[in-house]
Amino acid sequence: MSGLLTLDLLILAACAWLVTGLLGVFAGRATGFIAGLLFPLGAVIGIGVGLLGLNALGAPTQTAVLAIGLPDLPFHLRLDNLSAVFTLLLGFAGAGISIYAAGYFAKGDTPGLGPLCFEYHVFLGSMLMVLLADDAYAFMVAWECMALSSFFLVTTDHKHEEIRRAGFLYLLIAHIGAIAILLSFGVMTGGEGDYNFAAMRTVELTPTWTSAAFLLALAGFGAKAGLVPLHVWLPEAHPAAPSPVSAMMSGVMLKTAIYGLLRVSFDLLHTTIWWWGVVALVIGLLTAIFGVLYSTVQSDMKRLLAYSSIENIGLIAVAIGLTLIFHAYGMDALAALALTAVLYHCLAHAGFKSLLFLCTGSVLHATHERSLGKLGGLIHPMPWVAWLALAGIIAGAGLPPLSGFVSEWLLLQGFLFSPGLPHPWLNMVVPVAAALVVLVAALAGFAMVKFYGIIFLGQMREPALKDAHDAGPWERAGLVWLALITVLLGVLPSTVILRLDAATQQLLGAGLANTLQQQGWWMLAPISAERASYEPLIVLVSIAVTLLASRWLVRSLFHGRVRRSSPWDCGYHFEGPRAQDTAEGFSQPIRRIFEPMFRMQRHFPAARDKQPYYSVKVEDHFWYWCYLPIARLANWISAMIVALQGGRIAVYLMYSFITLLLLLLVARP
């Protein structure tokens, strides 16, 4: 690469995305052109971005100053190892989603494809710029571009009232978050007025102000990531958007918030106080438990996945909390272990959650149905989607040998060391938190079995499902790409972690590379081989070998005869699709055991009902505890202020006059 740095190429890639988007606007209604050429082009750029990110890992930090922006305020850009990790994530996950989108949008049933193409690529480009920004100004501009473009993407189908509402809610909370982030940056300048990140790294703050900056950042980025209680937009906005957009938001955009939080807490703030970790840990645990419980009781497949994203973000926050705690006590090797879990889970989640959202997209296209209660048996007409989704749910349930398990395993290994913390309370409470992490993982398994079992298995709940068709070639390519990422992240953890090590080295000054290099590439033993080890490739291969060998043996020793008949079902003859569990029925044990966690409205049929029916509606407590009181307060205050509105100009002039007078009196030097 003569003369051109990786950073320059990335800037070019962002521009290329922008140009692709603009071409989409000019193409207007040419569906074939947009879907068949522009989206694949975006995917190619995405692969390029991913490769550049991979290339930048471990390379020296690069900086650049772009002469755009305000006259005295140019954009500062910087590509270091942390940005590189997330650039990699954006590029590779984005590429898979774009390939899929090429097939998804080709069907021409999406309104306004030209603007959508523009917004989609601006979204991609602005996320890249967020990752590269090196001053608060550039960061906020990119951040707002990202928020706005995704808002327009969410409201693609803006003819529906509820989608407009979801978009509004999203925009509202995104801006509350943005304000918190801006304030956090303000605090971090330390009153010097230099919004360059390089300057922020050198500012010395008092512990109070550092904590204020951290908490503001946690609130701001937490709003974007979907941490409780600022999660309410997520289950509304993700299902409202077209599936590739949901995948992009869930798989990639939430990670930019994690990136921001990591950037602020480990890079810009150079001191760490132990209780930050506890705050992050507790909020993370609450988010994870809340997310997973709600995801198990959903009846809409995309909402189920959206809540599952909340759960995964919670787990990531738990890992960040653990990193902060270890880091604050100077146990940097363990902090590196926990941070590796954070980064790994970001990558893993980007892979499998995008995959699952895209699968719902295919199901939606094939059946025009999102409600789990009207799906079922789709493995027969849609084998490709079903088998690829299986990889997604195994990873999503955090099971070996796929990607979700690696990060959970690393996180639990980190928890195992927490009794060594030099703090009498933490070393007892933190290990028990690990049990909650496992509870979350096991509940995620419940949610994933529900998701898969009800959509793809069983009998078809509606006769129309017979006409469902499998995903087209572009869609398949996107799904295969993401499934491949999920499998590779699952079976080659050591190779991936050796790459990620540069980022942990940069943030914490410690990493796992030294230990990992002593073992084989197939083995993951972050501390030492005697202490703990995991070899996913061996697990995968030995299960596969047993599977094939036992199948061959059984067939050769005995026979392979198969007969078909109607199911036995213990002799019951009620065989219709109505006899299966509904989505609500499947989650009944959860609703019963965790009853206080839900706000439920149920209707039970009485003994002599002419038309008996059962219904259950599960709502979020947070609406009633947090948001409605705030809304009522706002209403009340506005009602008070209405009294000021007299309608006569003389009165308004008087207000101005009094204000001026007061200011003159008060604001004296």
Add this chain to the structure above:
Amino acid sequence: MNAAIPLSAQLINLFAAVILLLAFAMLAQRRMLSLVNLFAAQGFCLFLATLTAAVTTGQSHLFYSAGLTLLLKVIALPWILYRLVRQLNIKGEVEALINIPTTMLVGIVLVMAAFNVALPISELSHTITRGTLGIALAVVMLAFLMMITRQKAISQVVGFLSMENGLFLAATSATYGMPMVVELGIALDVLVGMIILGVFFFQIRDQFDSLDIRHMEKLKDN
């Protein structure tokens, strides 16, 4: 890693752990008679712990207090409680104000709190078994929790007695027993208290036809 701990201390630790376990079992128990059995078992563990301490240190008064524990807490009090349960004709399940899993979760939190509170105190002690101080404190707290969450008067008495067990364990583990006079005094107090409470039970039942303490809410002035 902890090979330096002598066998006696290990035994005392084991008994202390079992006492804690029994305190939890009492918290989770639904049947009245099983509750009394558990209480007797807890007393027996306490007896064994005290006996081990006595044998190790050779202090004669510990032997006495071990004997006292055996007599009072393993034989006398459970017997009285049995008789009370029979005579009062208490059947069925213990009613709890809060459901049992929640109570147990609260219990775990209490144990953690007790362990952490006891840590700095046990640093002051020099006995080999000072670690059990945390357990003793936890047993006291769990017994307290049981008294709060149960509705029947008799299970509250069991809670009260179990609390005394915890205190006794604390005394044995931290200082190898209190002076004999104090122990005798406490033993007598417990016994007399038990008898008086027994009398009260009959009075309560005659008055309200039930041993449910919620009825006593009517006794206030208004």
Add this chain to the structure above:
Amino acid sequence: MSFSGALAQLFAIALALVLAPLLSGWVGQCRAWLQSRTAPPLLLPYYMLRKLFEKDVVLAHNASSLFRAAPFVIFGCMLLACAIVPTLSTDLPFAPAADALALVGIFGLARIFIALAGMDVGTAFGSLGGRREMLVGFLAEPALLMVFFTLAMIAQSTSLATIVETLAHRELIIYPSLAFAGVAFTFVSLAENARVPVDNPATHLELTMIHEAMILEYTGRHLALIEWAASLKLYAYSCLGLALFFPWGIAPGDNILALAAAIPLLLLKLAIGGFLLAAIETVNAKMRIFRAPEFLGTAFMLAVLGLLVRLLLEVKV
């Protein structure tokens, strides 16, 4: 990895395949004796397997390929689990493949497949069983993990081989935490293996069944593999419990003599363990499905208590 290590590994796998149905048969026999019934032959599970392998597979019309693949996957998971658990020696080439946490994951993988297979045909019982299996799963896994945490803290390792080696070759120290962990592990094993207080392995046609409800539609070789996998799971859990809480006699390295000595000891321990399991199943009644959370909640609480007691008594002193 030494040659004799590989040999020991192969031998352990073969032994698991052979002994697992025997263990199930033995438990069935003990149960019959304790309940004053005429005992079935000890080798009944083998006859069953042979009979099932010879029979035709009868598939429901809408059974998918996942339904047909699941028994093999489950069998593979369970065999792998048996290969990882140190039964005779702690020098196993497979042991580094998965530590205690990954073992929980492998069991979880098998659970997901059996639950999905149960839902595949789309009958009322199948999805009911799948949902209950996942319920038991998410209740049992945290407790199991806490047990492993306690043990990992004693051994400073999550690798099963290291844990067993540490526990077998220590001085005689009483760990109260081990007692808590042991009881909790027993509870979890009962639930995970569909044994009596949570599920009844000996019944169909009961509305509270869990395991049987999921595999109702399986026939022929598929059913044989699932039954075999279930007995392998029981074998793996039994060996795990015996290795963790009664680790004496497990050969430390690749010593053939010690290995030979370990076999009769293992048989004896398994026989006693099987008898105790049958006794537990006889004296307890099966509980309502919604008492299962309480049962497993107790297991979890015991495991957490074990962990706390470990931190208080055994580390700080």
